[in-house]
Amino acid sequence: MERSLLYILFLLLPMTLSAGSKTQQLRQKLDNLLAQRNTLINNKNKDINRLKKNLTTSENTLKLLQTYEQLFEEYYVFQFDSAMTYLNKGIKLAQETQNTYYYNSNLISKAELLSIGGLYSEAIHEIEQVDTTVLDKAQRFEFYFSLFRIHTYWADFCNDKTYTPMHRLKAQDYLKKAMPFCDETDKSYEYYLGEYAVFVLNNPQSARTHYIKAIKQLPQNSRFYAMSCFALSGSYGNEGNADKQEEFLLLSSISDIENCTMENFALQNLAMYIFEHNKDELDLAQQYIQTALEDAHFYNNRLRIIEISSKLPVIVSSYQQTLNQRNKVQMIAIIVISLLFLFLLSAVFYIVKQTKRLSLQQQELQKNNNQLSELNTQQKELNMQLHDLNALLVDTNSKRERLAKLYIDLCAKYIARLKKQQTLVKRKIKANQTIELLSQLSSERLSEEDAATFLSRFDKAFLDFYPDFTEELNNLLLPEGKIQNKSSDKLTTEQRIMALIRLGVKESAEIADLLFYSPQTIYNYRSVLKGKAINKETFEEEVMKLCRVIGKPSSD
Template sequence: MRKLLLYVLLLLLPTTTFAGSDTEQLRQKLDKLLAHRNSLINAKNKDIKRLKRYLTTNGNAINHLQTYEQLYEEYYVFQFDSAMTYLDKGIQLSQQIKNSYYYNTNVIRKAELLSIGGLYSEAVNEIEQVDTTLLDRPQRFEYYFSLFRIYTYWADFCNDKTYTPTYRERAKNYLTKAMPYCDETAKSYEYYCGEYAVFVLNNHMEARAHYLKAIKQLPSSSRYYAMACFALSGNYGSEGDTEKQEEYLLLSSIGDMENCTMENFALQNLAMYIFEHNKDELDRAQQYIQTALEDARFYNNRLRIIEISSKLPAIVSSYQQTLNQRNKVQMTAIIVISLLLLFLLFAVVYIVKQTKRLSLQQQKLQLNNNQLSNLNTQQKQLNTQLNDLNALLVDTNRKRERLAKLYIDLCAKYIARLKKQQTLVKRKIKANQTTELLSQLSSERLSEEDAATFLSRFDKAFLDLYPDFTEELNNLLLPDGKIQNKSNDGLTTEQRIMALIRLGVKESSEIADLLFYSPQTIYNYRSVLKGKAVNKETFEEEVMTLCRVIGKSNTN
């Protein structure tokens, strides 16, 4: 009946407001988690039992210390006494085997845990046992950051003008010492930077930027994610942005629920926020503060129990008053509902029409989104093609550089040979050995060496530039006329002739000079190849169109 009344009252509003729908979804998610609280706790206990079974199956001391550490992590914000138990076991075992690393780690964590339980002086005494000279960088950070938390909790507990400023100043100094040892690669780094910005720099805008970065980088299942959200709620709340304050309180509470964090602060703050800003949902506030109290008892945090107990009566009293008022409203609503039935009918028709209009708008929006998605896909394809072309251009430039080097090498070689030959000629003429000179210059061996060198380098350069040339040339020939290469690194005479034509050398006399053949021989080769072509009349024109795009080289 109460829900029906609320629905009717919503219909009486002149316009429908959808603002805060995200916040409402977060509320629903939190309520679902609260409804399945026992299942989450049971799953947590199963993980813990699995770790405990591992202790009974392995007698290695280091493995035991590692398992104690894992059990502490599971119990840290889940159950105070159990977390303390495994810290003490870790301290005792590390002393027995004289392992300073695990001893210092467990002592530091025990000190912080004592401060959570309100034992501040005991926490300071405990952490003073640590020999800081034996700490590595992560331990140094944990050491100073634990001291920061101890004095922060102590300052919050005192809440006076005498001790609180002193403890806050100590906390600030320890946080300043901790930050140089903070791992900048860790996902929690931005959270720690936010803490530094708040407590040391007193810069709330910078802190907000760090916390926002932290929640983007951290998984929502992380405890640091919940802590960053809680810090953001306070950040926005200090500026009067109550919507953001509630949103991040909800996110922090959801994170605590998912992690089975019994030592939580967000849920009770959320209850007080609802109590102060939304009197219409006092039943929700009462449920949250009651759950926070149960969690504090489960965790066995005496200070948190006292703190929540001081807030609970005000919420319960207001909740009871609200229930009485609602009962009166329900009686009145029974009479009003009968008068509103006709209006309700018109309202339903109006809502249906509005829903259809919204549906059409959503369909149009979906169509526009699909078109935009297609355009984005096309743009990505074009970008990919552009990148491929750029890479191809870079590869082409590299090949041209190699061709230039090859050209320079050949020129240098033939200049050196000409110099050597010039020296030889001068010497022979001076020695009146013209006959021997003429015989030496007429030797075919020299010409064959030059030809072999040129042709080998020509083949290498051309195939480097056009690696697919032989395959594309064979595509222009009939099946029984295709040219078979004896070597992957060289060209046949027919392929060299076609390669020169591809490069723009068309005259048989020029080709003959370059390949050390007679023009008639070159003409004969060209005629034979035309006879084997698929299109005889346009064969050489087609050769000149081969390899329009320079392929990527197989060598660097």
């Protein structure tokens, strides 16, 4: 019996090692792609710019409609606003030229794009304008499948017991209507069968079979490949197979990055998976969720930003707790080393005393000197350890700087959201437009009181971290250009701009959003202040090097 168990263990061991090795390889590939993210985005933009040249060189209406469609496909999961721009251009041109095919095609695409942005009522309004009597087979499939997606997204958004089931039933009905028109020769056909098995047949095993067939047929940089992998991760996660869940989350995230898909869901789910299953890798979870948030901002998906922002504080809080625990361990190590150092000093004192006592005995003196030399060597090693610990503390300070920037960014975003929701609710309730209240968004600026509160808190938080910032900033300016503060706990507008640059926020547009000015105003402030600098060419680089030590040691 024991031999049989050992034999089984030996058989399973290579499979376990292989699974672990595959996960590590996928993680390494994902990290490498994240490091090359800017290059991938630049290549994507180059492809888009090549397409845009066709708009200036071609006067053929059909060619223009085709180019608008291609540009929409490029922007579809890359940038929401740009995708919407070329859809509207296509709709306008198709109306002017009475091209029914492209008019209906663009309306269907616009409805699905609006649903991605959370504008569900608007999406239904757009798709209702489609003349279904003139649709061909492919367009009929896109028409019904878009309605399926709209109601699926709407159901996920509601997340309640009243409206979610209603939208689920509508989505199921439209998927049933779509499948007879699906092209069986399409490489993504198996993906659609998987969706049908999940939402209509409620058969997870059959769905998994179709998704696996889909990823075997589709290229890895395909959006349908990424969606199939994401669906498989959920399937394996539901049955408790964590290894497979992580593997397909990694594959989906890799495919999204290769395809420059900014409207993604896999990376933030991967971050939450790591957060829930691997507490010792919180720094990795924090990195992934931060990247997902940056992608949502890049795509301009408001719902995804809110969704990620609700998860981000949980990971950041746990990450901060981990850092605090590491700091405690370091402090204990410093105390122990200090005690050892005191012991070493006592030993040295004893040796010196013994040396004086045995000065007439040369041999004993030599022996004591050798001991003293050995102890000095140990002391140097301890000093090197102290140096390493100090380096760790400096690294911790650097991480706190990043957390400070994150905190400031979140504060600004939450203030904007609260104001937007307040205005929207008042207006829509007065107009008795409660249904539209769920989807419409507002872009009004903050009230002066809220803005002043945020700036006051920003000043206090920043000066708590960098109490010497105003003095060090003045050291970079000419005597006649030095900034005089009316209050010791408040920053001037010029100082706030430089404070944000010190924290790594260098774009005038981003600074304008945070300080409630226009980008041009921020640019003017920066130009004026740079003109007062001692070294104008390197002024902002020198600002980023100010206050290398955060705050002052606590009196506690």
